Amino acid sequence: MKIDSEHLEILAVIVDKGGLTEGAEALGKSQPSVSRTMALLEERIGTPLFEPGRRPLRPTELGSQLARLGARIRAQNQEASRLVQRYREGQAGRLRLGGTPIFFDGVVAGMVAEFQNRHSDVQIAQTYGYFDQLAASLRSGALDLAILPLHAGMIPPDMHFTPLLIGRNVIACSATHPLARRSVITLADIEPYSWIAPPADSPLFRDLQRALKSIGLDDFNVSFSGGTLASIFSVVVGSDALTVLPYSVVFSHRRTIPIQALPLRIEHPERQLGLLTFADRLPPPALPRFVAFITEKFKQLDSRMEHEQQVTRRRG
Numbered sequence: 001m002k003i004d005s006e007h008l009e010i011l012a013v014i015v016d017k018g019g020l021t022e023g024a025e026a027l028g029k030s031q032p033s034v035s036r037t038m039a040l041l042e043e044r045i046g047t048p049l050f051e052p053g054r055r056p057l058r059p060t061e062l063g064s065q066l067a068r069l070g071a072r073i074r075a076q077n078q079e080a081s082r083l084v085q086r087y088r089e090g091q092a093g094r095l096r097l098g099g100t101p102i103f104f105d106g107v108v109a110g111m112v113a114e115f116q117n118r119h120s121d122v123q124i125a126q127t128y129g130y131f132d133q134l135a136a137s138l139r140s141g142a143l144d145l146a147i148l149p150l151h152a153g154m155i156p157p158d159m160h161f162t163p164l165l166i167g168r169n170v171i172a173c174s175a176t177h178p179l180a181r182r183s184v185i186t187l188a189d190i191e192p193y194s195w196i197a198p199p200a201d202s203p204l205f206r207d208l209q210r211a212l213k214s215i216g217l218d219d220f221n222v223s224f225s226g227g228t229l230a231s232i233f234s235v236v237v238g239s240d241a242l243t244v245l246p247y248s249v250v251f252s253h254r255r256t257i258p259i260q261a262l263p264l265r266i267e268h269p270e271r272q273l274g275l276l277t278f279a280d281r282l283p284p285p286a287l288p289r290f291v292a293f294i295t296e297k298f299k300q301l302d303s304r305m306e307h308e309q310q311v312t313r314r315r316g
Helices: 005-017 020-027 031-045 061-088 101-118 131-140 203-214 229-238 247-253 286-315
Strands: 093-099 122-128 145-150 159-166 169-174 195-197 222-225 242-246 259-261 272-278
Touching (some): 005 020, 005 061, 020 031, 093 101, 101 122, 122 286, 131 145, 131 272, 169 247, 195 203, 195 229, 203 242, 222 229, 229 242, 229 259, 242 247, 247 259, 272 286
Parallel strands (some): 093 122, 093 145
Antiparallel strands (some): 169 242
16 A cells, blocks of 8 residues: 655644644645545555544544654655755755865865854865866766865866965974074075975976975975875984975975975976866855855965965065
8 A cells, every 4th residue: 555655744744733724734735635545544544644524633453553654754754854945045965076195185185074063064075186187087076075285377278266275385384393493594594404304296296396496496305205295294203304395285284284384486387276177167055155265265364374384574
């Protein structure tokens, strides 16, 4: 026997409200239509749902059991409706994000955590990659958004790129490094120290080579290479080695990790950190909400970095 689940929902409301009229009002239906529905349900199951002659209406034993089932069905339908509404509003769903390891771990991950604190029903799946892998994943539909540093001339014609932050690298060291308290650093000062290099296939590794060459350091000793941001931080903090990192990464962790930027100007990459999306694909509803959030967070980060630089210049 197949019973219409909507009929059970109506029965549950009638029982909860204590009468046909009250139930109809709660459901936004007319009393005659509700009465006809109950008559159809009784005909379907072949037995009365309410004890005759009782006011307010009192369900039979079977009527009570069916009403309890109807209440659960109604609650699940309401939950499903809320979920659909939240999905359409970008408050729920799944986002697949890709990014370069140093920037994602150093800056973006904290923003993702803050976004999920506000939107806990949005699930985020994150992967690492560099431009070629990330662009291929966007085209195949494996990613919804990539967050990476990109030169304007590298933006593919079938993709949109939204800049977030101008590229700026710094030479970083431990807060206890012999050079950490100096207000002026020269090439001769840094020559004795070894270097920590990011993965060889990363844009940041090429930045390291260009930056050191720009200050006249053509030959440098690499003591550690290829690690994650966490391992780079650990080696920097535990040694006198130097490294090149995005200023935004050093700035974001300066209060929790004893690391700082040295006052030595180096060549900055002609790239901007930004958001890359595939143009010809309808994004999941949560993506515009995430993009708006992350854009605002980067504006705030840029403002804080600029303020600190102004303070440092005044003190210097």
